[in-house]
Amino acid sequence: MKEHDNSILRLPDQATAQVPKKNFITAEDGLMSWLLTGDHKRIAMLYLFSITFFFFIGGAFAGLIRLELLTPMPDLVASDTYNKLFTMHGVIMVFLFLVPSVPATLGNFLIPIMLGARDLAFPKINLLSWYLYIIGGTLTLTALVLGGVDTGWTFTTPLSTHYLNTHVVTTATAIFIAGFSSIFTGLNFIVTIHRMRCPGMTWFRMPLFVWAHYAASILMVLGTPVLAIAIVLVALERTIGIGVFDPTKGGDPLLFQHLFWFYSHPAVYIMILPGMGVISEVISTFSRKRVFGYTAVAFSSVAIALFGFFVWEHHMFIMGVSNYSALVFSLLTMLVAVPSAIKIFNWAFTLQKGSITFETPMLYAFGFMGLFTIGGLTGVFLGSLGMDIQLTETYFIVAHFHFVMVGGMLMAFLSGVHFWWPKMTGRMYPEALSKLAAVVTFIGFNLTFLPQFILGYLGMPRRYHSYPPEFQILNVMSTAGATVLGIGYLMPVIYLAWSLKYGAVAGDNPWQATGLEWQIQSPPLTENFTEIPIMDHEAYDYEWLEHKTAHEVTTVG
Amino acid sequence: MDSATVNPQAEHDSAKHHHVSLPQHRHHFETEEQQREAGSFGMWLFLLTEIMFFGGMFFAYLLYRNWYYDAFVAASNTLNVKMGAANTAILITSGFFMALGVWAAEVRKKNLLVLFLILTTVFGCAFLGVKYFEYKEKFELHHVPGNSFDVSQFINPPLNAQGNATRPPLPPDMAQKTQLFFFLYFAMTGMHALHMIIGIVLLFWLMGRAQRGEFTEGYVAPIENFGLYWHFVDIVWIFLFPLLYLINLHPLAH
Numbered sequence: 001m002k003e004h005d006n007s008i009l010r011l012p013d014q015a016t017a018q019v020p021k022k023n024f025i026t027a028e029d030g031l032m033s034w035l036l037t038g039d040h041k042r043i044a045m046l047y048l049f050s051i052t053f054f055f056f057i058g059g060a061f062a063g064l065i066r067l068e069l070l071t072p073m074p075d076l077v078a079s080d081t082y083n084k085l086f087t088m089h090g091v092i093m094v095f096l097f098l099v100p101s102v103p104a105t106l107g108n109f110l111i112p113i114m115l116g117a118r119d120l121a122f123p124k125i126n127l128l129s130w131y132l133y134i135i136g137g138t139l140t141l142t143a144l145v146l147g148g149v150d151t152g153w154t155f156t157t158p159l160s161t162h163y164l165n166t167h168v169v170t171t172a173t174a175i176f177i178a179g180f181s182s183i184f185t186g187l188n189f190i191v192t193i194h195r196m197r198c199p200g201m202t203w204f205r206m207p208l209f210v211w212a213h214y215a216a217s218i219l220m221v222l223g224t225p226v227l228a229i230a231i232v233l234v235a236l237e238r239t240i241g242i243g244v245f246d247p248t249k250g251g252d253p254l255l256f257q258h259l260f261w262f263y264s265h266p267a268v269y270i271m272i273l274p275g276m277g278v279i280s281e282v283i284s285t286f287s288r289k290r291v292f293g294y295t296a297v298a299f300s301s302v303a304i305a306l307f308g309f310f311v312w313e314h315h316m317f318i319m320g321v322s323n324y325s326a327l328v329f330s331l332l333t334m335l336v337a338v339p340s341a342i343k344i345f346n347w348a349f350t351l352q353k354g355s356i357t358f359e360t361p362m363l364y365a366f367g368f369m370g371l372f373t374i375g376g377l378t379g380v381f382l383g384s385l386g387m388d389i390q391l392t393e394t395y396f397i398v399a400h401f402h403f404v405m406v407g408g409m410l411m412a413f414l415s416g417v418h419f420w421w422p423k424m425t426g427r428m429y430p431e432a433l434s435k436l437a438a439v440v441t442f443i444g445f446n447l448t449f450l451p452q453f454i455l456g457y458l459g460m461p462r463r464y465h466s467y468p469p470e471f472q473i474l475n476v477m478s479t480a481g482a483t484v485l486g487i488g489y490l491m492p493v494i495y496l497a498w499s500l501k502y503g504a505v506a507g508d509n510p511w512q513a514t515g516l517e518w519q520i521q522s523p524p525l526t527e528n529f530t531e532i533p534i535m536d537h538e539a540y541d542y543e544w545l546e547h548k549t550a551h552e553v554t555t556v557g
Numbered sequence: 558m559d560s561a562t563v564n565p566q567a568e569h570d571s572a573k574h575h576h577v578s579l580p581q582h583r584h585h586f587e588t589e590e591q592q593r594e595a596g597s598f599g600m601w602l603f604l605l606t607e608i609m610f611f612g613g614m615f616f617a618y619l620l621y622r623n624w625y626y627d628a629f630v631a632a633s634n635t636l637n638v639k640m641g642a643a644n645t646a647i648l649i650t651s652g653f654f655m656a657l658g659v660w661a662a663e664v665r666k667k668n669l670l671v672l673f674l675i676l677t678t679v680f681g682c683a684f685l686g687v688k689y690f691e692y693k694e695k696f697e698l699h700h701v702p703g704n705s706f707d708v709s710q711f712i713n714p715p716l717n718a719q720g721n722a723t724r725p726p727l728p729p730d731m732a733q734k735t736q737l738f739f740f741l742y743f744a745m746t747g748m749h750a751l752h753m754i755i756g757i758v759l760l761f762w763l764m765g766r767a768q769r770g771e772f773t774e775g776y777v778a779p780i781e782n783f784g785l786y787w788h789f790v791d792i793v794w795i796f797l798f799p800l801l802y803l804i805n806l807h808p809l810a811h
Contacts, residue, residue: 112585119585121595187602195595196586225606229613233744242702242740244617250734255620259613532587 008286008357008512011428017505019426023523038123039526044109045424046130048417051097051105052493054137058092059489061085066448066482069475074466082465083150084166088140090153091171095178096137098405099267102274103220104129104185106416107213109424111189113517113524114207116198116533121191122184129184136178143170152463154264157245157256161237168238172231179224179231182270186220189213200535207515207539208297212277215301219266219273219308227263230256254319261312269308271405272372273301275412276343279365282415283347285513286362287354290540293346300339300346307336317388326385333383340376344369359511360431363438364415371407371445375400378453393463396456399449407445414441414492421496422506426522429499434492441488447481514545581776593778600782604789607752611793614745618800621737627727628734631711633804634724635700636742637691641802644687645794651680652791659784662767662777670767670780677787678760681753688750695739702740708732724808742801749797752790759783 011017024041027033034042064085068076077085108126112119120126143149149171151160160168193214197206234256236242243249245256284291291297313321313329347369356362378400381387391397422428451474456462460471467475509518516533517524537544579589586592622629658673699707711732714722727735763783766772772780 117585122599123583123585125599183606187599187606190602191595191599195591195598221602221606222609225610226613229610233613233617236744240703242744243736244740244744250621250625250737252620255617259616527585 006357007359008288009359009428009431009510010507010512011504011510012507014504017507019505019523020521022525023426023521024526025425025523027526036127038119038127040108040112040120040123040126041424041524041526043123043126043130044105044107047100047104047108047133050130050134050137051100054092054096055489056493057141058089058097059486061089061092063482063486065089066479068465069467070479072467072469072472072475077465079465080150083152083463084148086463087150087152088144088148091140091149091175093405094153094267094271095175096133096140098271098409099178099182100133100185101271101409101413102278102416103189103213103216103270104133104181106278106413106420107189107209107274108185110420110517111192111210111213112196113520113528114210114515115192115196116201116516116529116535117192117196118527118529118532120188121196122188125184126188129181129188132177132181132184136174136176136181139170139174139177143167143174146170154260155231155234155256156260157234157237157253158247160234161245169235172235176228176231176235179228182220183224186217186224189217190221193217198532198535202535204295204298205535205537205539206298207277208280208291208294208301209274209277209515211298212273212275212280212301215305216270216273218302218305219270222309223263223266223270226259227267230259230263233259254316254321257316257319258312261315262309265312265315266305266308268401268404269304271409272412273304275368275409275416276301278412278416278419279347279368280343281513281515282361282365282419283350284540285419285511286359286365287351287356288512288542289350289354290538290542291346292349292352293342294539296342297346300342303339304336307332307339311336311383314383314388317385318392330383330385330388334380337376337380337383344373344376358435360429360434360438361415361419363435364411364418364441367438367442367445368408368411368415371403371411371442375403375405375408378403391456393461394456395452395460395462398462399452399456402449402452407449411441414438417492417496419511420517421499422510423517423522423524425500425503426506427499427503428506428510429492429503430495433495437488437491437495440484440491444481444484444486444488448478448485449481451475451477451481512545512549514540514542519548579774579776581771581778593781596778596782597785600785604785607789611745611748614741614748615796615800618741618745621734621741622804625731625734625737627725628711628731629738630805630808631714631724631727631732632700632735632738632742633802634806634808635698635710636802637694638802638806640687640691641798644684645798647680647684647687648791648794651677651684652788654680655784655787659777659780662772662780665773665775667767667770667773670773671764674760674764674767678757678764681757681760685750685753685757688746692743695743700735700739702736702743706736706739708735711735745797745801749790749793752793756783756787756790759786 024039025045027039028037034046037043037046064077065082068074068082068085074082108120146167149164149166149168151164151166151168151171155168155172193206193210233242233244237245237251241249244251245253247253280291280297311329311333313325314333317326317330378396382391382397382400418429418434455471455474455478458471460467506522508521511518516535519533520529582589583592586595654673654676658670658677661670661673695701698710699705708729711727712729714724714726717723760783763772763779766779
């Protein structure tokens with residue numbers, strides 16, 4: 001046993017330790033054993049590689065956008081190319097990275113293990129999800145290669161149906177297909193959580209990670225089909241002119257926005273809720289305390305999912321909706337802040353008087369708490385009717401949702417990837433380097449997006465590739481920050497790949513964490529458990545873990 | 558493990574693995590019952606997503622019917638209620654045979670199950686056949702949304718034997734809106750028909766498997782879950798029929 005100061009990390013003796021020879025990675029060999037696998041852990045790995053690929057494509061577009069905005073004049077790309085850049089950035093990041101990020105990778109890997117099950121309820125459907133995702137991703141790339149699309153990720157009618165001459169239908173098909181990947185993932189999770197829990201795993205003994213995924217899955221199952229039909233209608237309107245969104249034929253373009261945002265607002269909760277699940281696990285483990293107000297955190301996930309369905313119109317305040325409905329939706333928008341704040345406060349109380357240590361996952365989690373809070377509170381600004389009219393369609397809104405999605409979700413994703421990396425691969429990542437990456441990411445992120453709040457407040461509109469010269473200084477800061485941020489994201493890819501071969505052997509439970517996944521070998525066996533466990537304690541019960549560890553030592557020694 | 562025959566070894570294994578006896582049992586499920594429950598729960602959830610999918614179109618219907626009520630009434634009156642009603646009966650009959658099919662699988666009567674699946678398919682195809690003639694009529698009347706759409710029938714309604722208009726004439730502006738009705742008609746019944754076609758393909762697949770006796774040895778989950786899907790498709794039609802065909806049958810009888 002190697003002792004660290006100020007760290008809970010306990011690694012086995014590296015001189016003798018080995019990654020278990022028999023595990024889910026070594027169980028079968030060959031490409032086909034991966035491409036035809038039913039194992040949720042292998043599918044999670046497939047997803048991890050594919051979403052990382054799309055993340056860097058989407059990131060490259062972000063880099064080009066920031067590069068163009070370095071100077072006030074449109075000197076790098078033409079205006080319609082710029083439109084394509086931010087559209088492809090949005091489409092790829094939202095549908096191919098953020099929506100599947102945590103659920104399809106960490107959720108896929110961990111939910112069955114956390115519940116004490118051998119696999120998800122429908123392994124074949126799980127694999128089908130991945131193939132649908134890949135088909136959707138390939139089609140998006142096809143649209144990109146053929147010349148891209150410039151509707152913005154929102155496909156707003158009548159722009160998308162009548163005025164643009166780009167590959168709208170190809171991209172729409174891609175999103176339709178990727179949407180079904182998301183539906184099947186959500187369906188699989190809900191059935192698994194309802195029907196596959198091991199003996200003794202009551203609803204209120206489930207880790208909060210599972211609760212968060214349950215809430216997100218409800219949104220995936222109920223929201224995504226509405227996006228699917230909205231997309232189908234756009235494609236039909238564009239190809240055969242059905243008139244449903246065409247005012248000249250009596251159709252209503254706003255109907256599209258209602259249908260689109262009915263999915264796409266809950267979609268931001270699909271993106272953030274699983275991240276919140278990660279944060280609950282990480283905060284508890286690195287402060288050695290049961291999550292404060294477990295029940296409140298669990299129910300706040302469900303409350304966010306529920307309220308999330310009744311706020312979509314706040315995306316349309318300036319689009320000509322009735323003032324009275326805007327008033328109601330403004331109020332409902334404020335209500336979503338309540339369960340979100342419940343989570344933040346409960347995590348803060350979990351930290352209070354905890355034995356906090358600052359490993360990489362915890363650094364990312366702190367990043368999440370701070371940045372998500374800023375992102376959430378600026379969301380309240382935008383939910384207020386008067387403020388929204390001033391701030392909407394400016395960089396303020398860009399900064400707001402990047403604080404939630406990038407500062408929140410991406411931080412949570414990286415936190416989770418680092419936290420469970422030893423479980424997934426059996427090896428540790430280099431701690432010092434990863435701490436540096438977490439700090440670089442945090443600094444780069446703030447440098448990129450804090451100036452955008454000011455830019456937006458001063459009135460710089462989004463989606464333009466030129467701006468008045470007085471905004472340049474803030475834009476230069478933002479672009480500089482984006483460079484730092486890019487380095488922060490490249491670092492983990494490099495050192496995580498390195499760690500696959502050279503990382504220290506992690507052992508079963510390097511973090512001394514309580515979840516069922518930490519009680520089995522790393523990487524796990526294909527069947528997860530040799531014998532189905534019986535859950536005889538609450539989640540986050542560190543005394544149980546201590547007792548179990550002490551017991552093990554006496555029996556072995 | 559693949560054999561259902563009882564021998565000491567199988568006895569031993571089934572005790573260890575909680576009564577694994579069906580060849581269709583998948584090993585990540587602890588019990589067959591868990592597998593069956595998971596399957597049917599998954600199917601219900603999938604149907605929920607289907608409701609949301611159709612929900613988008615029902616929402617559009619609600620909106621435009623309120624805005625353009627007169628156009629919706631006039632357009633609805635050109636639909637063939639007799640064919641629609643016959644189709645409703647045909648579809649319910651098909652659903653009835655499907656329900657009998659589930660029963661036959663449960664009481665393990667192979668030939669009966671195959672027969673009921675065939676009858677389900679026959680009535681399903683009959684529904685699509687009637688639908689074909691309805692669609693054909695719409696093509697002939699130029700009631701298909703698009704460039705060839707013709708509103709003259711709604712501005713100058715056809716006369717009956719007494720020389721009276723069969724329905725109130727619509728102002729040209731409102732008459733244009735019948736196109737929205739017909740779009741929704743084609744989108745909703747078309748999406749419904751697409752679900753029926755997928756269902757019929759699945760029925761042929763299930764028939765083959767049923768013929769091999771796969772569902773009459775105690776493993777009925779696919780038949781049961783397909784039954785849920787088929788009944789769902791029926792129910793969608795039960796909503797579509799009054800919403801599209803029966804908006805206001807006698808607009809002149811006030």
